[in-house]
Amino acid sequence: MLNGIPLEHFVIVSAVLFSAGLFSVLSRKNAIMILIGIELMINAGILNLVVFGAFDKQKNEGQVFALFAIVLAAAGVAVALAIILNVYRQFKTVEPNQVEEMKY
Amino acid sequence: MNTVIWLLPALPLLGFLLLAFLGAQLNRTTVACIGIGSVSLAAILGLYLAINFISAAPASGYISQTLWNWMQVGSFKAGITLHYDALSLVFVFVITFVGALIHIYSAEFMGHDESFARFFAYLNLFVCSMLILVLADNLVLMYLGWEGVGLCSYLLIGFWYKNSKNGIAAQKAFIITRIGDTALAIGMFLLFKELGSLIITDISQHASEKLTKGSSNANLIALLLLGGAVGKSAQLPLQTWLPDAMAGPSPVSALIHAATMVTAGIYLIARMHAIFELSPIGMHVVAIVGAATLLIAATSALAQQDIKRVLAYSTISQLGYMFLALGVGAWWAAIFHFMIHAFFKALLFLGAGTVIEAQHHEHNMLNMGGLKNKLPTVFKTFVIGSAALAALPLVSAGFYSKDAIIWYSLTAQNGSPLLWLVAIIGSFITALYTCRMVVLTFFGTSKTELSYLPGPKMHIPLVVLAFLSVVGGFIELPHNFGHVTLFSHLVENVLPATQQKIDPSEFLFQLIAAGVCLSGIFLGWKLYNGSREKIVNLESGGVFKFFLNGWYFDALYKILFQQPYYFMARINKNDVIDKLNGAIVFTSNWLSNQLASSQTGSMRWYIMGIIAGAIMILTLQLVL
Numbered sequence: 141m142l143n144g145i146p147l148e149h150f151v152i153v154s155a156v157l158f159s160a161g162l163f164s165v166l167s168r169k170n171a172i173m174i175l176i177g178i179e180l181m182i183n184a185g186i187l188n189l190v191v192f193g194a195f196d197k198q199k200n201e202g203q204v205f206a207l208f209a210i211v212l213a214a215a216g217v218a219v220a221l222a223i224i225l226n227v228y229r230q231f232k233t234v235e236p237n238q239v240e241e242m243k244y
Numbered sequence: 245m246n247t248v249i250w251l252l253p254a255l256p257l258l259g260f261l262l263l264a265f266l267g268a269q270l271n272r273t274t275v276a277c278i279g280i281g282s283v284s285l286a287a288i289l290g291l292y293l294a295i296n297f298i299s300a301a302p303a304s305g306y307i308s309q310t311l312w313n314w315m316q317v318g319s320f321k322a323g324i325t326l327h328y329d330a331l332s333l334v335f336v337f338v339i340t341f342v343g344a345l346i347h348i349y350s351a352e353f354m355g356h357d358e359s360f361a362r363f364f365a366y367l368n369l370f371v372c373s374m375l376i377l378v379l380a381d382n383l384v385l386m387y388l389g390w391e392g393v394g395l396c397s398y399l400l401i402g403f404w405y406k407n408s409k410n411g412i413a414a415q416k417a418f419i420i421t422r423i424g425d426t427a428l429a430i431g432m433f434l435l436f437k438e439l440g441s442l443i444i445t446d447i448s449q450h451a452s453e454k455l456t457k458g459s460s461n462a463n464l465i466a467l468l469l470l471g472g473a474v475g476k477s478a479q480l481p482l483q484t485w486l487p488d489a490m491a492g493p494s495p496v497s498a499l500i501h502a503a504t505m506v507t508a509g510i511y512l513i514a515r516m517h518a519i520f521e522l523s524p525i526g527m528h529v530v531a532i533v534g535a536a537t538l539l540i541a542a543t544s545a546l547a548q549q550d551i552k553r554v555l556a557y558s559t560i561s562q563l564g565y566m567f568l569a570l571g572v573g574a575w576w577a578a579i580f581h582f583m584i585h586a587f588f589k590a591l592l593f594l595g596a597g598t599v600i601e602a603q604h605h606e607h608n609m610l611n612m613g614g615l616k617n618k619l620p621t622v623f624k625t626f627v628i629g630s631a632a633l634a635a636l637p638l639v640s641a642g643f644y645s646k647d648a649i650i651w652y653s654l655t656a657q658n659g660s661p662l663l664w665l666v667a668i669i670g671s672f673i674t675a676l677y678t679c680r681m682v683v684l685t686f687f688g689t690s691k692t693e694l695s696y697l698p699g700p701k702m703h704i705p706l707v708v709l710a711f712l713s714v715v716g717g718f719i720e721l722p723h724n725f726g727h728v729t730l731f732s733h734l735v736e737n738v739l740p741a742t743q744q745k746i747d748p749s750e751f752l753f754q755l756i757a758a759g760v761c762l763s764g765i766f767l768g769w770k771l772y773n774g775s776r777e778k779i780v781n782l783e784s785g786g787v788f789k790f791f792l793n794g795w796y797f798d799a800l801y802k803i804l805f806q807q808p809y810y811f812m813a814r815i816n817k818n819d820v821i822d823k824l825n826g827a828i829v830f831t832s833n834w835l836s837n838q839l840a841s842s843q844t845g846s847m848r849w850y851i852m853g854i855i856a857g858a859i860m861i862l863t864l865q866l867v868l
Contacts, residue, residue, distance in 0.1 A: 162855070166848060236847045243845030 150191040158184035171224045171234040175217065182213045248289065249309045249326045252336060252379065255286045256372035260365050267361025276351040279364030283347050283371050287340035294333050298734065305329055305737040306445070308381055315384075319440055325381035327444060331738045334579055335378035335504075335511060338586045342503045343371050345705035349594050350495040352701035353601065363403065367499065370396035374504050378511055383432050383442040386512075390428070390476070393505045394421050400500060401492040413491040420485040424475015428512075431468030435519070438465070444515060451518040458524060466519050466526025469512060470533070477509030477563045480537040484797050486560055487544075490552040494597025497552060502559050502593050503586035510566045510582050514575055517740055527658050531571025535653075535666040538564030540795055542673040546680070547783060547791035550607040551596045554681050557794070558633060559589055561670065565649050568667060572659045574652035575739035576732040581645040583731075584716050588632035588642060591709035595626040598702055599685060604695045609681065610776060614690030621703050623686050625710040632713040634678040634765060635671060637758035641717030646671065647757050648722070651750060657743040671757060672764040679768025687773060724750050 157180055164177025186209045193202015228234050259282030267275060297307070306329035313323045328336075347367060354363050373392025380386035402414030436442050438461055439454050455462045473479070478486035489501050500506070513520060513530060520526050538561045545557035562585050569578035600607055602619060616623050632642035650671065654664035720731040772779055782788075790796065819826075842853075 165851060240845030240847075243843050 147191065147195060151188065154184045154187045154191070157181075157187065169235050169237060171227070171236055174236065175220050175224070178220070179213065179217065182209065182216070186210060186213070247309065249293065249307065249328050249379065250311055251289055252286050252293075252326075252340070253372045253375040255282045255289070256368040256375065258282060259368040260372060263361050263365035263368060267365055270361065272355070272360055275361045275364055279368055280344065280347045280351060282368055283340060284344045286371070286375070287344040290336045290340040293328065294337055297328070297330075297333055301330075301737070320436065320442075322382050322384035322442065324385060325443075326379045327381035328379060329738050330735045331511070331514060331579065332378050334583055334735065335507075336375060338583055339371060339374050339378065339504050342586050342590050342709070343367075343374075343499060345708055346495050346499045346503075346590060346594065349498075349597075349702050349705040350493075352699055353495055353597060354493065359403070363400075363493070366396055366399050366403070367495075370400070370500060370505070374508075377508055381444060383435070383444070383447075386515075387429070387432065390472075390508060391425065393500070393508065394418065394425065394476075397421075397489070397500050397505055400496040401489045403492055403496065407491075410491040413488040417485040417489045420482050421475045424472045424482055426471075427468045427475070428472025431465050431472065434461070434465050434468065447516065448518040451522060455519075455522050457522045459522075462519065462522040463525045466516075466523035467529060469516055469519065470526060470530055473509030473512045473567075474533060475509075476512075477506050477567070478560050479509070479533050479563060479567055480540065481797070483537060483541065483560050484794065484801065487548075487553050487556040487794060490550070490556050494552070494593055494600065497555070498590040498593035498597070501556065502589035506559060506563060507566070507582050507586070510563070510570065510578055513567075513570045514579060514739060517575060520570075521740065524658075527571050527573065529571070531568050531653075531658055531663060534564045534567025534569075534571055535663050535670075536564075537561070538568065538670040539666055539673075542670045542677065543791050544794045546673060546677045547788040549610055549792070551599065551609050551612070551681060551685060552593070552607060554609070554677060555589070555592055555596060558592075558674070558677065559585075561674065562589065562633075565646060565667070565670070568653055568663060569649040572653050572656040572663065573740075574649060574656045574742045576735050576742065577645070577648040577652055579735055579739070580720055580731050581649055584632065584641045584645040584713070587709055587716050588629040588713040591625060591629035591706060591713055592633065594702070594706055594709070595622050595629060598622050598698045598706075599626075602694045602696050602698065603692050606692065609684040610780065611691055612685045613688035613776075614686070616686045618690070618694055619698070622698065622706065625706040626686070627682060628710040628713055630678045630682050632717075634675040635757070635761050636765070637754075637761060639714065641713050641715070643758075643761075644717035644720060644722070647754060648720070650757050651722075651753055652742060652744075654753065655744045655746050655748070657745050659745070668757065668760055672760045675761045675764025676768045676771075679765045680772045683769065683772040684779075688776070722750060722754065724754075 161177045161180030161182075161184060164180060165174050168174050168177060186206050189202045189206040189209060191202070193200055193204075193206065196202055224234055227239060231239050233239070259278050262278050263270075263275060270278070306327055308328070309326045311324040311326070313321075315322050347364070350363065350367065354360055357363060370393060373389045373396060375389070377386055377389030377393060380389060398414045398418040401417050402411045404410050405414075432442060435447070439447060439450060441447065441450070455465075475482045486501060486506065490497055492501070520530070541557045541560035541564060545554050545561060548554045548557060562581070566578040566581050566585070569575075569581065598619065599612065599615060599622065602615075602622075603612060606612060628640070632640040634640075635643040635646040637643050650664065650667045653659050653667045654661060718726075719728060721728040723729075771782070783792075793799070
């Protein structure tokens with residue numbers, strides 16, 4: 141199946157990709173980099189969908205979900221970039237550490 | 245004849261409604277005509293009813309007229325039903341007749357007051373309430389009138405409300421009488437529980453069947469009813485409101501605080517005689533309260549300098565005589581003294597009002613004097629009223645009514661030598677302070693120019709009342725001279741006859757009473773007919789100060805009731821009770837603050853929180 145590569149390998153790659161994205165979100169200072177981290181995590185999820193879809197021969201549900209997720213991710217990026225732009229206009233910075241006025 | 249009883253309270257009520265709603269638009273003459281007219285018509289109707297009743301008394305001894313079924317719950321029934329018998333007759337006569345005279349007097353006395361219509365509206369409402377009180381067929385309707393007169397008393401004491409002192413006096417009168425009214429209400433509940441009815445005829449017929457004589461319930465009911473009477477009639481220990489009530493206009497003092505409202509307590513006890521006869525303890529307490537009050541009030545009257553306060557304490561003292569008479573079982577003597585007292589005390593208050601009005605509103609007797617020649621009619625009528633108050637032998641009505649009380653306080657079934665002694669001492673002090681009042685006001689040198697001369701509308705009531713203060717006594721003469729029993733014969737159907745346990749020579753005791761009265765007047769003349777400096781010196785002593793302040797009852801109540809209340813209020817100023825509810829609020833506030841501190845604004849922490857939560861949930865799912 142898929143050139144004999146077992147499912148576990150795909151899942152491990154996906155987990156590594158997700159952890160990399162998460163690490164990026166938590167450690168990066170720049171909001172753009174955080175956004176890229178989020179994209180990595182979404183892609184890890186999409187990879188999972190595709191792989192599970194490939195192993196599910198009956199219906200191509202996985203692939204359909206993956207297409208949905210790609211569209212959603214694109215839309216999410218558009219919104220996120222718009223937010224970042226507005227934050228920059230408001231605070232003259234895109235570092236989330238310096239934008240912490242929303243607190244008690 | 246029995247179909248017109250309803251008009252008695254209805255006429256003053258109509259007058260009240262007219263004046264209350266249209267009073268502002270009417271001119272003074274119309275207002276006076278409505279105010280005087282409604283009460284005068286009621287007085288004429290009252291006389292007509294009285295004549296009919298006396299000439300052809302119904303066999304049952306009363307006439308009743310049902311107007312409306314007010315409320316009916318289970319076996320409890322209270323109707324707007326009027327009950328007219330000999331006792332009501334006497335009260336109706338005094339209320340409407342003396343009331344009408346006082347209304348005529350007020351038309352001139354209040355002539356320049358800006359709230360002329362309001363004054364007459366209140367007075368008419370008062371007469372209506374008082375008539376409901378004495379004509380009520382059941383205690384619930386009586387209570388309506390009872391509260392109505394209390395309300396009018398409050399409104400009229402505080403009539404000149406722009407002076408805050410008058411408002412305080414009005415509140416004091418209202419609150420203190422309310423203490424008595426609460427006792428009366430509880431007594432009525434208990435009475436209903438025991439007897440199953442609050443209708444007066446039922447009570448007097450069935451009380452002895454359902455309550456055993458001397459039982460604790462009978463005693464309790466009698467004492468609670470007495471509580472109501474004590475509050476309304478300003479007896480010990482609730483007497484402190486009446487002297488302050490003199491803040492009202494003089495006609496109000498004459499009508500409400502001398503002739504009628506304050507005697508509602510006498511009426512209540514006389515009406516409930518069936519209950520009191522079942523409670524010997526209650527009767528003794530009534531007599532003791534009366535005796536103590538008459539002595540305390542008489543001595544207080546001796547030292548007062550404000551002429552109206554003298555009369556106020558004198559009223560308390562005379563009401564004490566009536567309570568004494570009721571307590572010893574001399575029922576008719578109490579009612580007789582009530583009637584005579586209404587005549588002469590109303591006369592004295594009206595006279596005092598004229599004197600005060602004529603001297604630039606001067607109340608202090610020490611600054612008066614020499615009015616004998618300047619106000620001759622007022623002087624003559626005032627002296628006649630004073631003679632009745634001091635019970636001047638033979639010629640005054642007060643002698644016949646008060647002598648009967650003094651006599652029965654020794655010989656009637658609950659009488660005792662001690663009560664007699666108190667009554668005699670009280671009589672001596674009464675003569676003394678009456679003489680002091682007359683001498684200080686009318687004799688001596690003139691102090692001030694007159695600012696005002698009373699006209700005929702003020703003179704006529706004085707003369708009529710003076711006439712009644714003399715001849716009123718001749719309808720009831722002691723059996724050893726004259727033996728006229730018109731009055732006691734009239735009320736014998738309603739009130740139990742006076743039982744005498746001993747019968748010593750009445751003549752001797754009359755001589756003692758007369759002698760005591762004359763010596764009081766003589767001593768008063770000797771003491772007070774001199775220079776004012778001597779009198780002021782005489783009265784600067786500590787005893788007089790004690791009497792002037794009414795035996796310091798106000799100060800005592802201040803320490804006993806007001807200050808603990810203030811103390812509690814001060815403690816509770818920070819809402820001690822509310823602390824419990826406050827604790828709930830405080831805890832949730834604290835918790836909220838703790839949670840809010842996790843809201844740092846740092847996005848990284850939020851993400852860490854989400855991840856930690858997700859990991860926790862996943863772990864839990866794996867483990868469980």
